[in-house]
Amino acid sequence: MLRLDNIRVDNGGFFLDADLGVEPGASVAVIGPSGAGKSTLLGAIAGFHPVVRGRILWGGTDITHDTPGQRPVAMLFQDGNLFPHLTVSQNVGLGIRPDLRLNVAEEDRVRDALLRVGLRTLGERKPAALSGGQQSRAALARVLVQKRPLLLLDEPFAALGPALKAEMLDLVAALAREAKATLLMVSHDPNDARRIAEQVILVAEGRAEEPAPTEELLDNPPPALRDYLG
Amino acid sequence: MAFGAQPVRTWPGLAAAALVAAVMLAALVAVALRAETGAGLGAQDWSAIRFTVLQAALSALFSVALAIPVARALARRSFPGRGLLITLLGAPFILPVIVAVLGLLTVFGRGGWLNALLGLAGLPPVSIYGLHGVVLAHVFFNLPLATRLILQGWQEIPAERFRLAAQLGAGPREIWRLLERPMLARTAPGVAALIFAICLTSFAVALTLGGGPKATTIELAIYQAFRFDFDLGRSALLALVQIVLTLAAATLALGVSARGGFGAGLDRVVQRWDARTPGLRALDAGLILAAALFLLAPLAAIAAAGLPGLLHLPEQVYMACLVSVFVAAVSTILLLCLALPIALAAARMPLVEQAGLLGLAVSPLVLGAGLFLLINPVASPFALALPVTALVNALMALPFALRILTPKAREEVDRHARLAATLNMGAWGFFRLVLLPRMRPQIGFAAGLAAALSMGDLGVIALFADPETATLPLQIYRLMAAYRMEAASGAALLLLILSVTAFWLCDRGGRHAAP
Numbered sequence: 001m002l003r004l005d006n007i008r009v010d011n012g013g014f015f016l017d018a019d020l021g022v023e024p025g026a027s028v029a030v031i032g033p034s035g036a037g038k039s040t041l042l043g044a045i046a047g048f049h050p051v052v053r054g055r056i057l058w059g060g061t062d063i064t065h066d067t068p069g070q071r072p073v074a075m076l077f078q079d080g081n082l083f084p085h086l087t088v089s090q091n092v093g094l095g096i097r098p099d100l101r102l103n104v105a106e107e108d109r110v111r112d113a114l115l116r117v118g119l120r121t122l123g124e125r126k127p128a129a130l131s132g133g134q135q136s137r138a139a140l141a142r143v144l145v146q147k148r149p150l151l152l153l154d155e156p157f158a159a160l161g162p163a164l165k166a167e168m169l170d171l172v173a174a175l176a177r178e179a180k181a182t183l184l185m186v187s188h189d190p191n192d193a194r195r196i197a198e199q200v201i202l203v204a205e206g207r208a209e210e211p212a213p214t215e216e217l218l219d220n221p222p223p224a225l226r227d228y229l230g
Numbered sequence: 231m232a233f234g235a236q237p238v239r240t241w242p243g244l245a246a247a248a249l250v251a252a253v254m255l256a257a258l259v260a261v262a263l264r265a266e267t268g269a270g271l272g273a274q275d276w277s278a279i280r281f282t283v284l285q286a287a288l289s290a291l292f293s294v295a296l297a298i299p300v301a302r303a304l305a306r307r308s309f310p311g312r313g314l315l316i317t318l319l320g321a322p323f324i325l326p327v328i329v330a331v332l333g334l335l336t337v338f339g340r341g342g343w344l345n346a347l348l349g350l351a352g353l354p355p356v357s358i359y360g361l362h363g364v365v366l367a368h369v370f371f372n373l374p375l376a377t378r379l380i381l382q383g384w385q386e387i388p389a390e391r392f393r394l395a396a397q398l399g400a401g402p403r404e405i406w407r408l409l410e411r412p413m414l415a416r417t418a419p420g421v422a423a424l425i426f427a428i429c430l431t432s433f434a435v436a437l438t439l440g441g442g443p444k445a446t447t448i449e450l451a452i453y454q455a456f457r458f459d460f461d462l463g464r465s466a467l468l469a470l471v472q473i474v475l476t477l478a479a480a481t482l483a484l485g486v487s488a489r490g491g492f493g494a495g496l497d498r499v500v501q502r503w504d505a506r507t508p509g510l511r512a513l514d515a516g517l518i519l520a521a522a523l524f525l526l527a528p529l530a531a532i533a534a535a536g537l538p539g540l541l542h543l544p545e546q547v548y549m550a551c552l553v554s555v556f557v558a559a560v561s562t563i564l565l566l567c568l569a570l571p572i573a574l575a576a577a578r579m580p581l582v583e584q585a586g587l588l589g590l591a592v593s594p595l596v597l598g599a600g601l602f603l604l605i606n607p608v609a610s611p612f613a614l615a616l617p618v619t620a621l622v623n624a625l626m627a628l629p630f631a632l633r634i635l636t637p638k639a640r641e642e643v644d645r646h647a648r649l650a651a652t653l654n655m656g657a658w659g660f661f662r663l664v665l666l667p668r669m670r671p672q673i674g675f676a677a678g679l680a681a682a683l684s685m686g687d688l689g690v691i692a693l694f695a696d697p698e699t700a701t702l703p704l705q706i707y708r709l710m711a712a713y714r715m716e717a718a719s720g721a722a723l724l725l726l727i728l729s730v731t732a733f734w735l736c737d738r739g740g741r742h743a744a745p
Contacts, residue, residue, distance in 0.1 A: 047651070048648060069654025098653045
């Protein structure tokens with residue numbers, strides 16, 4: 001269980017308030033107008049923005065002051081999810097050992113993860129030699145080996161076409177289900193939410209609301225969401 | 231970078247910067263304490279001060295005045311070899327001063343090419359020694375720098391402005407008034423101030439082409455007070471004067487200019503509609519040819535003069551050669567050990583870079599004199615000649631290395647720190663797996679500059695060396711002083727090859743990295 005206990009996040013002078021809980025294993029979309037604070041919410045959970053009030057709890061443990069690497073979080077950003085000078089296998093391996101000193105069993109785990117995301121033969125390539133979709137798959141393979149219980153997506157598929165994006169979302173949903181991970185993903189597109197999220201957190205006017213069932217919220221939006229959806 | 235996402239440690243950089251600042255300040259304090267202000271400045275000292283300022287002002291003036299037409303020609307003409315020529319304009323930076331001086335002597339010296347031509351025409355010979363020789367050598371070194379900087383100014387004029395001017399029917403004269411003169415009013419004073427500041431601390435040129443009461447710079451006077459009179463008090467007083475002058479010039483240069491010296495993107499030619507007349511074409515072609523000749527002739531001369539001597543060099547030259555390679559290697563390693571941590575720390579706290587820039591405010595001979603005064607009570611400075619030379623060379627290369635490394639370090643930290651933080655890479659992992667491989671080209675370039683600068687340096691070693699010790703540049707100077715010009719030219723060619731090779735090896739090593 002992820003609990004944001006009456007927190008206020010400081011993102012360089014922009015403040016976001018949140019007081020909400022996310023059930024373990026839930027898939028939650030974070031929706032709202034641009035600049036409302038969606039990325040700030042995820043950044044706070046991942047440990048990139050200071051929390052000036054309240055506490056962040058994971059399974060009852062206070063993680064408010066943990067460094068990003070200590071948190072139970074795997075995160076994919078809008079861009080820059082792969083190191084361009086390392087091979088795909090090395091990028092994935094970083095998820096197991098950040099110093100890249102992998103033993104044979106760990107190398108096998110990297111190979112399995114690449115197989116799972118459909119990049120079996122591309123491990124020795126550099127990210128630049130992959131298509132956009134393949135790069136997303138490589139990043140997902142790393143998330144897979146990281147085995148963190150909380151997966152945060154800050155629109156990593158925004159640059160992909162609609163069909164490819166849907167494919168990636170389905171893959172993410174499947175991987176999260178298999179790992180019983182909790183998934184939080186920022187989205188601009190209500191259809192993304194309908195596709196893989198049972199719940200939606202609405203972020204508007206500097207405030208993140210308690211998760212609500214997706215269909216209910218989108219079919220019957222409150223005023224702030226209605227303005228955004230148009 | 232955001233809270234918590236810090237895979238870069240700042241303390242090694244802060245420690246390195248503090249060390250650099252401490253060495254510089256200790257040397258300055260040593261100089262200040264030892265300076266015998268009671269006696270005041272003698273007539274000779276005043277003459278050195280006047281000469282220093284005069285030659286620096288003339289060097290700046292001629293370099294900029296000549297660079298403006300050359301830069302304009304390069305800015306508005308495209309021709310095969312243009313890129314190569316612009317790259318060559320950067321070469322004097324790594325060219326050892328003593329090599330250039332020998333090259334200039336071969337062309338402009340008493341028995342040189344120019345006097346041979348003048349003799350054929352029945353004209354009296356010219357002499358390269360004294361004020362005009364010093365200024366000539368400084369223009370040789372700084373005309374290319376001025377040309378590059380002013381060319382950059384030209385290329386920063388947006389192409390649309392030229393298009394608009396052409397559309398309005400503006401000719402060369404109107405374009406000069408509308409676009410070019412205002413640009414030059416902005417750039418040229420800064421370039422002149424920079425060259426003035428560089429020439430203020432001239433030592434090797436003054437040592438070889440100047441000298442005597444009429445042509446002694448302050449740096450040279452410090453050296454002479456040290457070596458010939460062993461008058462530490464007077465030499466410290468001169469060093470104090472040099473510090474004041476350097477600081478004043480650096481402040482002036484920073485005040486009138488804010489642009490960097492390593493401009494990229496000079497390979498673009500803006501399309502121009504105003505300069506298509508045959509007369510202007512011929513003028514530009516002539517200017518470019520003359521500039522190229524002025525730069526290449528001394529280099530060709532040293533190659534021609536050195537080749538016969540290269541095969542039977544005296545024994546000491548080979549020893550000095552080994553010493554120089556060793557000093558350059560140590561100096562380069564030292565530089566990287568200082569510059570890399572400082573650059574990483576400066577990526578997060580820009581103020582740290584300032585410590586490294588202290589090297590621009592303290593001249594090599596002043597630093598050398600200070601270190602001599604510090605070492606003298608506890609050990610023999612002559613025994614430490616080589617380590618001190620390596621250290622001073624590294625400190626002098628530091629500002630340039632930081633200019634190369636810091637922007638790249640900042641870019642890489644901004645780009646990858648978040649991802650590294652979520653992966654819990656740690657500072658060492660981030661350095662080893664991300665920064666080192668990503669910064670390899672910059673590290674190689676900085677190392678190449680440091681190696682070449684150290685290899686060719688004739689400064690503090692002259693202060694510290696006993697007769698048995700010499701780096702290759704110092705050995706060449708000694709051969710010159712003994713009028714063994716053929717051996718000196720041969721050794722100079724060897725030094726040129728070594729410097730260029732050292733730069734090339736480091737730079738290539740950086741670029742031929744795996745990614």
